[in-house]
Structures are given as structure tokens and as C-alpha cells.
Amino acid sequence: MTHDTIVIGAGLAGLTAALRLADEGQRVLVVARGVGSTHLAPATIDVLGFADEGVESPERALQQFTDAHPSHPYARLSAELIAAGIDWFKARLPAFGYRGGLEENVLLPTAVGVAKPSAVVPETMARGDLRAGGRFVFVGLKGLKDFYPAYLAENLGRVSAVSARAIEVAPPLGGEADVGSLGFARRFEEPAFWDAVVGELAGQLGPDERVGFPAVLGIRNAGEVWRELETRLERSVFEVATLPPSVSGIRLFEAMTDALRQAGGRILIGSPVVGTETENGRVEGVVAQAAARPTTHRARSFVLASGGLAAGGIHVDSYGKIREAVFDLALSGLPAANGRPPFLPTYLEEHPLDRVGVPVDDLLRPTDADGRPQYVNLHAAGATIAGAVPWREASGNGLSLATGYAAAEAILKGHE
Amino acid sequence: MAALETEVLVIGGGSTGVGVARDAAMRGFETVLVERRDLADGTTGRYHGLLHSGGRYAVKDPEAARECIVENLILRRIASDCIEDSGGLFVATPWDDPAFGDAFLEGCRASGVPVEEIAPSEALRREPRLHPEISRAFTVPDGALDPWKLVWSCARSAQEHGARILLYHRVVGLERDGNRVSGAVVSDELTGEELRIHADVVVNAAGAWAGEIAESAGCRVNVVPGKGIMIAMNHRLVHTVLNRCKPPADGDILVPIRTVCVIGTTDMRVVHPDELEVTQPEVDQMLDEGEKLVPGFREARALRVWIGARPLFSPEEVEDTREVSRSHALLDHRTRDGVDGFVTITGGKTTTFRLMAEAAVDAVCAQLGVERPCRTQEEPLPDSEDGRYYELGSRLRAREPVPQSEEIICECELVTRSRLEEAMKRRRTANLDDLRRTLRLGMGPCQGGFCIYRATGILHAVERLDHDAANAALLSFLQERWKGVHPVLYGDQLRQARLDDWIFQGLLGVQHLPT
Numbered sequence: 001m002t003h004d005t006i007v008i009g010a011g012l013a014g015l016t017a018a019l020r021l022a023d024e025g026q027r028v029l030v031v032a033r034g035v036g037s038t039h040l041a042p043a044t045i046d047v048l049g050f051a052d053e054g055v056e057s058p059e060r061a062l063q064q065f066t067d068a069h070p071s072h073p074y075a076r077l078s079a080e081l082i083a084a085g086i087d088w089f090k091a092r093l094p095a096f097g098y099r100g101g102l103e104e105n106v107l108l109p110t111a112v113g114v115a116k117p118s119a120v121v122p123e124t125m126a127r128g129d130l131r132a133g134g135r136f137v138f139v140g141l142k143g144l145k146d147f148y149p150a151y152l153a154e155n156l157g158r159v160s161a162v163s164a165r166a167i168e169v170a171p172p173l174g175g176e177a178d179v180g181s182l183g184f185a186r187r188f189e190e191p192a193f194w195d196a197v198v199g200e201l202a203g204q205l206g207p208d209e210r211v212g213f214p215a216v217l218g219i220r221n222a223g224e225v226w227r228e229l230e231t232r233l234e235r236s237v238f239e240v241a242t243l244p245p246s247v248s249g250i251r252l253f254e255a256m257t258d259a260l261r262q263a264g265g266r267i268l269i270g271s272p273v274v275g276t277e278t279e280n281g282r283v284e285g286v287v288a289q290a291a292a293r294p295t296t297h298r299a300r301s302f303v304l305a306s307g308g309l310a311a312g313g314i315h316v317d318s319y320g321k322i323r324e325a326v327f328d329l330a331l332s333g334l335p336a337a338n339g340r341p342p343f344l345p346t347y348l349e350e351h352p353l354d355r356v357g358v359p360v361d362d363l364l365r366p367t368d369a370d371g372r373p374q375y376v377n378l379h380a381a382g383a384t385i386a387g388a389v390p391w392r393e394a395s396g397n398g399l400s401l402a403t404g405y406a407a408a409e410a411i412l413k414g415h416e
Numbered sequence: 417m418a419a420l421e422t423e424v425l426v427i428g429g430g431s432t433g434v435g436v437a438r439d440a441a442m443r444g445f446e447t448v449l450v451e452r453r454d455l456a457d458g459t460t461g462r463y464h465g466l467l468h469s470g471g472r473y474a475v476k477d478p479e480a481a482r483e484c485i486v487e488n489l490i491l492r493r494i495a496s497d498c499i500e501d502s503g504g505l506f507v508a509t510p511w512d513d514p515a516f517g518d519a520f521l522e523g524c525r526a527s528g529v530p531v532e533e534i535a536p537s538e539a540l541r542r543e544p545r546l547h548p549e550i551s552r553a554f555t556v557p558d559g560a561l562d563p564w565k566l567v568w569s570c571a572r573s574a575q576e577h578g579a580r581i582l583l584y585h586r587v588v589g590l591e592r593d594g595n596r597v598s599g600a601v602v603s604d605e606l607t608g609e610e611l612r613i614h615a616d617v618v619v620n621a622a623g624a625w626a627g628e629i630a631e632s633a634g635c636r637v638n639v640v641p642g643k644g645i646m647i648a649m650n651h652r653l654v655h656t657v658l659n660r661c662k663p664p665a666d667g668d669i670l671v672p673i674r675t676v677c678v679i680g681t682t683d684m685r686v687v688h689p690d691e692l693e694v695t696q697p698e699v700d701q702m703l704d705e706g707e708k709l710v711p712g713f714r715e716a717r718a719l720r721v722w723i724g725a726r727p728l729f730s731p732e733e734v735e736d737t738r739e740v741s742r743s744h745a746l747l748d749h750r751t752r753d754g755v756d757g758f759v760t761i762t763g764g765k766t767t768t769f770r771l772m773a774e775a776a777v778d779a780v781c782a783q784l785g786v787e788r789p790c791r792t793q794e795e796p797l798p799d800s801e802d803g804r805y806y807e808l809g810s811r812l813r814a815r816e817p818v819p820q821s822e823e824i825i826c827e828c829e830l831v832t833r834s835r836l837e838e839a840m841k842r843r844r845t846a847n848l849d850d851l852r853r854t855l856r857l858g859m860g861p862c863q864g865g866f867c868i869y870r871a872t873g874i875l876h877a878v879e880r881l882d883h884d885a886a887n888a889a890l891l892s893f894l895q896e897r898w899k900g901v902h903p904v905l906y907g908d909q910l911r912q913a914r915l916d917d918w919i920f921q922g923l924l925g926v927q928h929l930p931t
Binding site: 040041042110111112113114115116143145146147148150151154155158175176177178241242243244308309310311312315316317318319320341342343344345346347348390391392394396 | 696700703714715718819820821822823824825833866869870872873874876877882883886887890891894895897898899902903905906907908910911914915917918919921922923924925926927928929930
């Protein structure tokens with residue numbers, strides 16, 4: 001069977017491109033080695049949080065930012081396209097109640113109590129916005145080793161106009177001591193469990209305090225759990241993202257893959273691409289590992305969303321040789337000269353290898369050294385693209401969403 | 417300035433220093449040990465963890481080989497909990513002259529190192545990852561020696577015998593009273609306060625730093641720091657210590673220890689033991705030598721690289737540090753320099769630390785004109801009383817029957833919350849790297865990616881640290897870790913490191929922490 005588009009990679013970038021194309025009636029196949037960034041990163045859409053300093057409005061900052069970084073993926077995209085991607089995303093996943101946009105960043109507390117800028121946030125996190133100040137209480141759960149509210153609150157107290165404190169509750173865990181984020185998320189889906197949490201908190205909360213929980217308030221019905229907690233506690237409630245596995249990101253993965261299947265898309269997880277078929281400057285097919293034997297899948301268009309160094313989309317061997325893992329595409333952002341050393345001695349600075357990736361044209365097609373597309377029907381999205389340091393810029397999901405959406409738009413225009 | 421008096425002052429908290437402190441305390445001397453940082457922070461904690469059988473020195477340095485096998489057998493008795501009885505193999509790879517095996521056999525027999533030649537097929541049966549074209553193989557009683565466990569056991573035993581151990585106390589200078597050393601002024605590195613320690617005898621066990629210490633007493637001790645690089649690989653690629661059967665050279669030992677295996681090492685003269693840097697050619701050399709022992713070595717994940725500075729004592733200036741004897745040097749400065757109350761013990765290696773301590777305390781007895789016999793070869797260290805060797809998987813064995821009884825904070829090394837909290841209280845340290853060495857916290861594949869945020873939160877609660885101190889602990893751990901990982905980032909370990917970047921910088925935003 002021939003598909004219209006095959007997407008390689010099931011992170012936010014790949015799923016965005018796939019869902020957008022499937023919505024337009026394309027026959028879409030997603031092949032991926034495993035689940036992607038969604039299981040590691042929170043479900044907030046951070047478009048641009050830090051340039052030279054903290055960014056208050058991505059809309060106002062983007063032009064100057066791309067002028068300063070002409071090789072950044074955002075420099076390939078118009079502001080209108082980035083905004084359209086966000087509008088589509090918010091409307092397509094109504095259950096998340098996403099708030100915000102490019103106009104202004106909110107500031108959400110991280111699990112160490114840093115105020116982190118974010119553009120679009122799910123409703124379960126939105127009331128953590130620190131910009132207006134106020135009184136916050138953070139709730140620790142005994143048995144959850146991935147959240148330390150006292151440490152968080154003490155650091156956060158340094159942000160002006162915010163007062164923060166911590167409480168620990170110990171709801172019954174059925175004799176288990178090491179439950180983890182996912183274990184708590186499953187428990188929070190049971191009314192009896194959050195009822196116990198509410199019971200413990202009764203009488204301990206100040207009248208105007210906003211109540212922060214670790215982001216473990218259910219997987220499939222988080223919106224419902226969050227609303228119930230707000231109602232029962234009679235206070236604003238919000239989630240704080242913490243260590244992987246990311247419960248909020250898993251919700252996003254579940255919602256997007258459900259939507260994709262309903263729109264007729266196919267998803268093969270656990271099916272790494274091990275070969276490619278190319279001819280006359282076009283990609284004809286990819287060979288993906290399957291249970292019985294490698295299988296060739298063909299399509300008119302392809303989206304490479306296999307990720308960067310973290311996901312293995314870009315691979316470095318022990319000799320320092322750097323390679324795009326699927327098509328062996330040309331790379332940019334390589335460290336100078338013979339390429340080594342790729343890292344500097346101080347951890348918290350930008351390293352020579354950080355921006356490595358695939359250079360792309362305005363249709364997000366990977367280009368060769370002369371700036372020409374390597375394959376006319378291959379587009380890239382997400383962390384595969386060169387030029388960004390998203391973990392420093394607070395731009396990860398924003399880049400994935402914008403480039404995934406833009407790749408889909410480019411394909412839709414090309415297929416007209 | 418505060419002052420205290422003691423009979424014996426030991427300088428240096430490596431294996432030799434704690435060995436001296438334990439020996440002296442067991443012989444009834446009032447003893448104080450000072451260490452500028454944490455125990456085993458110098459050379460002891462930066463070696464590959466090989467319990468030498470003596471085979472390595474059998475051809476070239478029979479005296480060192482003899483010492484090794486004698487001490488190897490003693491340590492198996494007194495420090496069994498610090499030892500994994502992995503056994504050792506010397507193998508001739510296609511790059512090695514098979515004829516060296518004859519000299520090796522002869523050298524081992526002459527030095528008393530138990531040795532047996534086995535068929536290459538038998539060696540491959542025992543270690544299937546070995547290079548398939550080895551031409552000869554010999555078994556010897558090498559083992560793996562956990563340096564942190566060893567040093568801490570010795571320190572505990574020394575304390576049980578009344579010794580005081582002062583960590584983070586740096587020697588500012590030794591004090592002279594005429595022709596004798598009368599003690600030292602030390603600086604508490606955590607408070608900045610100075611302390612004068614009067615001692616009847618000062619034992620300089622500062623290893624590669626012994627020359628500097630001696631100089632402050634006006635004595636010249638020529639210690640040549642020999643730089644050695646080691647790389648820990650993510651897996652136990654082998655379960656037996658592997659040695660190349662050839663004259664000792666670089667990258668010819670692979671030691672399986674705890675959850676990893678360590679390849680080493682190099683030997684290069686350096687100017688100062690505090691100024692050691694890993695270079696890319698050294699890393700490549702280790703990986704290439706690893707390929708010769710275990711084909712596919714470069715495909716495995718390299719976790720971390722570090723360098724140690726061997727203290728090689730040399731009466732003369734030397735160029736090639738491998739030419740210096742691995743036997744230790746005991747310098748009684750009364751007979752050597754006419755300076756009373758001062759003994760230097762340096763050179764040697766961790767395998768012979770007990771013997772070195774015995775020699776040093778014998779010299780102390782001579783200086784003080786008393787005769788008290790050494791008992792360290794008889795009395796087991798704490799936790800080694802039952803004579804059982806450490807086994808890989810012992811932590812898992814302890815956890816498996818009760819998987820949900822408490823939280824596991826470091827999943828890679830199975831460090832539980834209670835163990836961590838207990839160590840934090842006992843150690844009185846806010847330094848997460850000290851806890852890493854004590855518990856192996858963050859030593860596994862994720863290199864602290866998950867457990868260090870947790871440990872910081874727990875440290876903040878247990879030690880009642882304010883946020884500034886907790887933030888500093890977190891950030892300094894990340895920097896210290898980076899030092900060891902960035903020269904060997906490739907393959908899947910680079911993916912892991914980038915995930916850690918996402919956690920610390922992307923998710924938590926530690927670079928924006930108020931400090």
C-alpha cells in the first residue's frame with residue numbers, strides 16, 4: 001500500500017505533521033523506533049523563553065531573535081505560520097484547554113523553583129503563573145521521589161511578590177513505598193484517592209493560596225481531576241512538571257495518537273527505519289524493522305522527525321564522526337575544523353556541538369552544502385533541524401510544533 | 417588559634433594515610449589524620465580498582481611482585497568485603513609476542529605468584545568477549561578492590577580504635593622546633609579557621625603531594641607524579657581482570673569492578689598532581705587498546721574518564737616514570753636529613769597500602785623508642801569479619817525480596833532513601849560528590865541524571881540546608897560530573913547526556929537558580 005506521507009518519528013514534531021496531514025485526508029503512516037520527546041518533556045508549548053534574557057513576548061522577540069540567529073529554524077518560518085500552528089494545536093486538542101499564545105509568556109515554576117517562561121500551557125498548569133505574584137503552597141506526596149516542594153518553595157520565594165511554602169501529604173498507597181509519577185497518576189484517576197488527598201489538606205490551606213501539585217493528576221482524565229480538585233479545595237490548583245516520565249507529555253501522546261488513528265492514520269512504534277530507497281532526487285520508500293522482517297513502505301512525501309542527539313536522529317561515534325542516522329543527510333552546526341573537541345570544560349555554557357543538525361530550506365527540506373534540497377519530497381521537523389539550543393532557549397515543544405505544522409503545510413501545498 | 421595535641425599526626429586521607437592511622441591507633445597511639453578534601457579524593461579514588469596478584473610486575477620488578485602477592489593474600493583475609501574475587505587472566509593477543517609468556521611464567525614462579533597456563537579455548541569459554549585469536553592465557557589471583565569501601569572501612573576501624581579523622585583540613589605548613597618537626601598548622605576548608613596540631617611524630621602520607629609536605633619541613637623528597645588515565649565502561653564487558661601478557665604499557669588492563677569495567681592506564685610524568693587534563697589522543701589510545709582485548713569495545717558506552725597521579729618516589733630525576741619501582745619508599749627523616757619526629761611514606765600502590773602503613777608505624781615506634789607489634793595483618797576490617805567476598809548483585813539481592821519497602825533514589829546503583837539519608841547525617845557533608853563516592857550515587861549510566869535532583873531535595877530537607885547551599889551542591893555536582901563525562905561523550909552515552917541536559921537545563925532550569 002502506498003501512503004501519501006510517511007513520518008519518521010513519533011515525538012511532538014512527527015505527530016503534529018502526521019495529524020495535520022491526516023486531518024486533510026492524507027493517508028499517513030508514522031514509523032518510529034519508540035515513543036519520543038512526549039514521554040520526557042512536559043506538555044507546555046515553550047516557543048521562546050530565553051534569548052539574551054528572559055522573553056516576555058515571543059511575538060515581539062522573534063524577529064530580533066532570528067536576526068541575531070539567521071541559522072535558527074525559526075528563521076525559516078513566518079510569524080503567521082508559527083501562530084497558525086499554535087491556533088490549530090489549541091483547537092485540535094480541546095480536552096487540554098490550552099491557554100495563551102505568542103503575545104505573552106506566562107512564568108511557571110519548575111521543580112527547583114525557577115520561574116520558566118512558556119507561551120501555551122494546558123489548563124491544569126495555567127494557574128501556576130507567577131507573574132502576578134501571590135501566595136502559593138506546593139503539595140508533596142509521600143512516596144513520590146521526583147518532587148521536593150520545600151526546596152522548590154524556598155527558591156521560588158526569591159521571585160518578588162511571590163510567597164511560597166510546602167506541605168506534604170501521605171495518602172494511602174496500598175503498602176507500596178516507591179510509586180513514581182505514573183503510579184500516582186493512575187491513582188489520581190480514582191476518586192477515592194484524590195478524596196483522601198483533599199481530606200488531608202482540609203484546614204491546612206490559607207484562604208488565598210494557590211495550590212501546586214506535581215504533574216501527576218491522572219493520565220486519561222486529568223482535566224476532570226483538576227477541576228474536581230479546584231472545586232473541592234475551593235482554590236486555584238495547578239500542576240508543576242517534574243522529572244521524566246512526563247505524565248503531562250504522555251497525556252499529549254495518548255491524545256494525539258488517538259486523534260491520528262481516528263483520522264485514519266497508522267502508527268508503527270518499535271519499528272526503526274533501517275534503510276531508504278531513493279531515486280532521481282526523490283525518496284521513494286523507507287525500510288522499517290518489523291516483527292517478522294524489514295518492510296518497505298512507500299509514499300509521495302516524507303517527514304524526517306527522528307530527533308537530534310538526544311533521540312538518536314543524529315549519531316556520534318567513538319571517533320567523533322557525526323551522522324544523520326536515516327538518510328545520511330548533510331549536517332550543519334558542526335564544531336569547527338576537524339570537529340573535536342565538541343564540548344567545552346564548563347557545563348553550563350553552550351558547546352560547539354549543541355546546534356548540530358540538518359540545514360533546511362524554507363519548505364523545511366534538508367539541503368546540501370550548496371543550499372539545494374537533497375530530496376524534493378523530504379521535509380524535516382523538530383530537533384533534527386540544525387541551529388537551535390532548545391533546552392537553553394526554552395523553545396523545545398514550540399519548535400517541534402511549528403516545524404511539524406510547517407512541514408505538513410509545505411506537503412499540502414506541494415500535493416495540490 | 418585553636419590547638420590540639422596528639423602522639424601521631426598523619427597527613428593524607430588516601431589508602432596509605434588511613435592505613436597508617438588505623439595501624440597507629442591499633443598499636444595504642446593517640447592518632448589524628450588530616451585530609452585536605454574527602455577520603456580517597458586523590459590517587460586512591462582515581463585508580464582502576466585492581467587488586468594486584470603481582471603478575472604485572474613479575475618480569476620486571478620481582479620485589480614489587482612479591483609484595484603484591486603477600487599483601488593480596490592478607491587483604492583477602494582482612495578486607496574481603498572490599499574485594500570481588502574475579503580472578504585474573506594474562507592473555508597474549510595477536511599484538512603480543514607469545515614468547516613473553518615464558519618469561520612471565522618464570523617471573524611469577526620466582527616471585528611466588530600462583531600462575532597456571534590454560535588453553536586459549538578455555539580462556540574464551542570463561543570470557544567469551546575476549547579477542548578470539550589470543551595465543552596464550554594464564555590465570556593469576558588478581559581481583560577487584562573497591563577503593564572507597566577500603567578507605568572508609570579503614571577509617572571506621574581507626575576511629576573505633578580512638579583515632580580522629582579531620583576531613584577538609586588542609587595542611588598550611590609543618591612546624592619546626594629546632595631539628596624536629598613538632599606538628600602542623602591546618603586550615604579547616606569549610607570554616608576557614610586554622611588549627612595548630614602538636615604531635616610527637618608526623619607521618620607524611622600525602623602520596624603524590626608528599627614532596628610539597630616534606631618541603632614545608634625543610635626536607636627534600638623527590639616524588640614524580642605519574643599521570644594515569646582510566647575510562648569506566650557502562651557494562652561488565654568481562655568478569656575477570658584482563659591483562660595483556662607483555663611488558664607493562666598503556667591501556668593493557670581491563671578491570672571489572674562493581675557495575676562497570678575500567679580500562680587503564682597511561683603513565684606520563686607531570687609537573688604537578690593537581691594539574692591533570694584528559695586529552696583526546698589518550699582517550700583514543702585507551703579505546704583502541706580496549707579493542708585489542710575485547711573486539712567491539714568502541715561500540716560500548718564509555719561512562720566517565722578520570723586521571724590519577726601515581727606517587728612515584730625517585731632518588732634521582734627520571735624521565736620515564738614507568739622505570740621507577742612500584743615498591744614503596746619509607747623515609748625516616750631523622751636518619752636521612754637529621755630531622756626528628758618526621759616520617760615520609762610514599763610510592764607504592766593501593767594493593768600494598770597495609771604493608772606501607774606497617775613500615776611507617778614501625779618507624780614511628782623507632783622514633784619514639786617503643787616496641788609495639790603490628791596487628792593489621794590479623795584483624796579484619798569492619799564488614800569483612802565473616803570473610804565473605806563482595807559479589808556483584810548483592811545490592812539487588814537485598815532489594816529484590818522487598819521491592820516496594822522504600823524508595824530507590826539512585827536506580828542505577830540501587831541506593832535507597834534510608835541509605836542516602838543515613839550517609840548524609842553520618843557524613844555531615846553537603847557535597848553530593850562526596851556522597852557519590854561513599855554510596856556510588858550517580859555512578860551508573862545516567863550519571864546522576866535522575867538521582868541528583870532527588871538527592872538535592874533530600875539533602876535540603878535532611879541537612880536543613882538553605883536553598884543557596886542546596887543550589888550550590890547541585891550545581892557543583894553537575895560541573896564535577898561534566899569534567900569526567902565530556903571527553904568521552906559519543907554513542908548512546910551522548911544521548912543520555914543530552915537527556916540530562918534536557919532535565920537539568922530544559923525542565924528544571926538550573927542555570928537560572930539564584931545563587
